[in-house]
């Protein structure tokens with residue numbers, strides 16, 4: 001009865017993100033009560049392999065005692081202090097230095113926030129502030145990409161290039177523009193190579209810049225590998241061509257590594273994986289394995305210097321959050337990084353990730369599989385009904401939802417992004433657990449295939 005009560009409390013009193021509230025009331029919640037390694041358990045005692053690491057984020061899995069101990073220690077020593085004006089606490093200072101030390105490119109300063117959205121919102125403000133400081137009040141536009149995901153606050157949702165995050169909210173705000181998503185498999189023209197496709201993507205970006213006026217464009221923001229837009233891995237030469245365009249027009253490059261950072265792509269940062277030279281690096285999620293809310297923005301000298309220059313006459317930087325860089329969150333972040341380094345989890349992501357992709361590619365010939373894509377421990381499998389036309393069922397997302405539901409019943413939590421099933425398990429996952437995940441996925445595909453054809 002208590003169990004039923006908890007489910008009905010959820011239905012009666014709880015508004016969830018990303019639901020149709022009425023539909024949720026009919027369907028009811030999945031209530032998770034426990035976690036152990038890569039597994040979680042629901043209110044009825046059913047166990048699931050959490051193949052999304054929660055929200056692409058629980059790098060160390062769901063029962064890392066050392067993170068709990070780090071939090072408890074910090075709670076007892078100093079449960080709160082802030083960063084406003086000239087004050088701070090020792091853990092923030094130490095962690096800022098650790099992040100600068102491991103950064104993929106030379107960085108000067110770290111600004112702490114609490115979520116990916118807050119971090120990106122802050123970056124937009126810093127970019128605008130910098131343009132004002134430089135005496136370039138018209139250099140304010142920021143370009144992001146269709147299908148990019150950068151959060152949900154008014155400004156970061158505007159960066160996000162997914163219609164579902166704009167619809168009903170009167171977004172995007174002005175000064176935010178979107179360029180194309182580089183999904184080669186879906187959008188390449190007949191006979192176009194990956195390199196040619198990348199050239200076209202870079203030309204499209206440059207055309208947008210020229211149309212708007214290069215002097216009005218302040219920054220470009222992107223995820224090295226798109227996550228919530230469907231796990232889109234950039235095609236060959238994409239990043240070098242995009243970066244060449246940005247350099248040519250003196251446009252800042254912001255790498256949103258909220259999903260990619262801390263080992264996800266098989267290197268500590270995806271900027272290393274793809275040879276990116278960002279001026280700003282945005283980190284969250286795996287920074288603390290999401291045991292505590294934390295995000296960090298790393299700024300290079302080009303970004304930081306105009307902000308710091310006293311001659312800019314803007315006075316103090318009027319921005320900051322009460323809980324930004326909360327000592328308990330930062331203490332967890334520090335221990336999280338210690339463990340990632342000690343246990344060589346970045347290397348694990350590379351080797352076990354290669355195994356995951358190999359196993360998923362064994363499904364290439366399955367009648368429902370259109371494209372398998374991924375790098376390191378992040379992958380997407382786009383489902384189709386008609387392989388040559390690359391189309392799924394009449395209602396977009398219906399096939400993905402069906403497979404996702406069967407897979408969940410079989411004990412694997414994935415996420416269907418339309419008709420793409422995403423896999424982004426904790427970095428601690430083993431080869432055996434990947435095999436369990438992929439074999440259940442195959443079973444789910446077979447069940448749905450039979451249902452549709454039988």
Ligand code: PLP
Nearest residue numbers: 115116117149150151256258259
């Ligand atoms: N940026 C990226 C790349 C993300 O994937 C997300 C969340 O999924 C965000 C930003 C927003 O982070 P948050 O949900 O913590 O606001």
